Amino acid sequence: MLNDISRFRRFSRAVTSEVGALDTSFLGRGRPLGAARVLNAIGQGRTDVAAIRAYLALDSGLMSRLLRSLEEEKLIELTADPEDARKRRAVLTPAGEAEFSVYEQLSNERAEKLLGTHAHPQALLEAMDLIASALDRNRWSFEEVDPRSQTARYCLEEYYAELDRRFEGGFQVSLSADPDAESMMRPKGVFFVTMSDGLPVGCVGLKGTDKGYAEIKRLWVSPAARGLGLARKLMAKTEEAAREIGIKVLRLDTNKALPEAVNFYRKEGWTEIDRFNDDPYPDFFFEKIL
Amino acid sequence: MLNDISRFRRFSRAVTSEVGALDTSFLGRGRPLGAARVLNAIGQGRTDVAAIRAYLALDSGLMSRLLRSLEEEKLIELTADPEDARKRRAVLTPAGEAEFSVYEQLSNERAEKLLGTHAHPQALLEAMDLIASALDRNRWSFEEVDPRSQTARYCLEEYYAELDRRFEGGFQVSLSADPDAESMMRPKGVFFVTMSDGLPVGCVGLKGTDKGYAEIKRLWVSPAARGLGLARKLMAKTEEAAREIGIKVLRLDTNKALPEAVNFYRKEGWTEIDRFNDDPYPDFFFEKIL
DNA sequence: TGATTTACCTGACTTTAGTCAGATAAAATG
DNA sequence: CATTTTATCTGACTAAAGTCAGGTAAATCA
DSSP, rough: OHHHHHHHHHHHHHHHHHHHHHHGGGGGGOHHHHHHHHHHHHHHOOOOHHHHHHTOOOOHHHHHHHHHHHTTTTEEEEETTTTTTEEEEEOHHHHHHHHHHHHHHHHHHHHHHHTTSSSSHHHHHHHHHHHHHHHGGOOOOEEEEESSSSHHHHHHHHHHHHHHHSSSOOOOGGGGOOOOGGGGGGGTEEEEEEEEETTTEEEEEEEEOSSOOOOEEEEEEEETTTSSSSSHHHHHHHHHHHHTTTTOHHHEOOOOHHHHHHHHHTTTEEEEEESSOSSSSSSSEEEEEE | OOOHHHHHHHHHHHHHHHHHHHHHHGGSSSOHHHHHHHHHHHHHOOOHHHHHHHTTTTTTTHHHHHHHHHTEEEEEEEEETTTTEEEEEEOOOOOOOHHHHHHHHHHHHHHHHHHHHOOOHHHHHHHHHHHHHHTTGGEEEEEEEOOHHHHHHHHHHHHHHHHHHHHHOOOOGGOOOOGGGGSOOOOOOOEEEEETTTTTEEEEEEEEEEOOOEEEEEEEEGGGGGTTSHHHHHHHHHHHHHHHHHEEEEEEEEEEEEHHHHHHHTTTTTEEEOSSSSSSSEEEEEEOOO
């Protein structure tokens, strides 16, 4: 009925009025939108004036005045950065915290109102994750983390759950050769998590071994972030780290229930090799010389 | 990882920056945003000054000035409404059409850019339809149309395709008792389509018969609009129309592969009755006395 | 038909946002 | 230590958005 572009633009219109409504709801507190945005940026934990300026794309003069107006309202306190007295750091006063939480409440109420009246809020949220991930694709951050950290565990659990859904007969980590955390941390290996505005959307582990090669493990991309080239970026990061560590040979294994993964490795220049372990799950084995 | 509200707000942030970027792209034409918005409202076919004012939530004074600035640019022409000379109607001049289409092009390019770089644009569009439908739920319009019209045919094709996916052994309209168009139009019956900002999201037919009852046929709600109470509204519209026509008894049939439909009819006060036709598809038969 | 309402216009105003050229002081550089 | 760079501030602006109290002419009402 509507073509693709019309559908996109219908979405834009719907969302513009929703976002506009959020903006105007921020005006109910007797403060211009600019000041409210700065207050919220500080409330979110941004303390560096320069960082806030970059985040909100504000002119330095305008920023200076907005900060002063919040200071005069006694909502924030500005102090010189102890390391560099040219820089200024902004923190909320208790009154500022209270005011910030009112804005938080306004945002949360809008969210609850929309989600609460929908019979399938999870489907709605998945759709939102998909769109947010697509829009945010140029702001991914790749973080090297402990594979036991909260973000890493979140990714791994999502990964295991997907394998369990897709493998014939399911998947149990305990039956698989689960690498211990140290083998996926420096100096042996690494573990990367990709964050997209607070949501982990992908991960990959590089597991060092004493057999003359390292293994790629737990390459996972969230359903919301598929089709955006994230797997390739994660692999590039990992290969870069492998070179730093001094690794020359990379190996990995995968399962026939994951045809897009098998395809991906072939396309990315991996060579199929013979089985090199006795893990019960994999059907395919690949190698890449760095 | 993120809770529901945080996910919603991540979506809002992503979309705010996208919408902001669209807004600023509108500034490349040397015209303030307010004037650009009015020009676009007129280009979309809104001619009534009052309607544009309501749509854009503008003060009458501001509106008046914006219209004049567009008039001075010779992009629009203002004429008195022939039926009520107090009212003014705005239409684009040829130059205005050209300028409007530049804005259209800017919007379309943004849409193409995002969709074109995604490996699964259809999934993205489905997500957008879902969200747009949820946000637009308070602006549904219910239109009584010819079941052979383009919008009706679109709904029916979507409906048949879904039955074909869900019925064991598929679904073929030709095997079913396909009602002829006249039986679903006044004075015998009606056919309603629900529009959500240009996209048909649901339909229902009321088929008059000469057997002392009328039948509810082709009740369909788009996947994007499920969970928003649309089926109930469509049924209410249909019952209202049935009363107008003078129908006292409503009947319908449905299939065991559509358990949510069976549930819905039970919940909405329909009584299960014996088979009343020899259509090969239905398993359940219901009746409602008006 | 006179009074009232409606739809839009005009003028005078304020607020907000944004720009830009210096000024200032701390830090980094040679 | 003088010079340059960096981070922020200040003052003097402009443009855009928005507000509000009348004003005008057409339509509607009593």
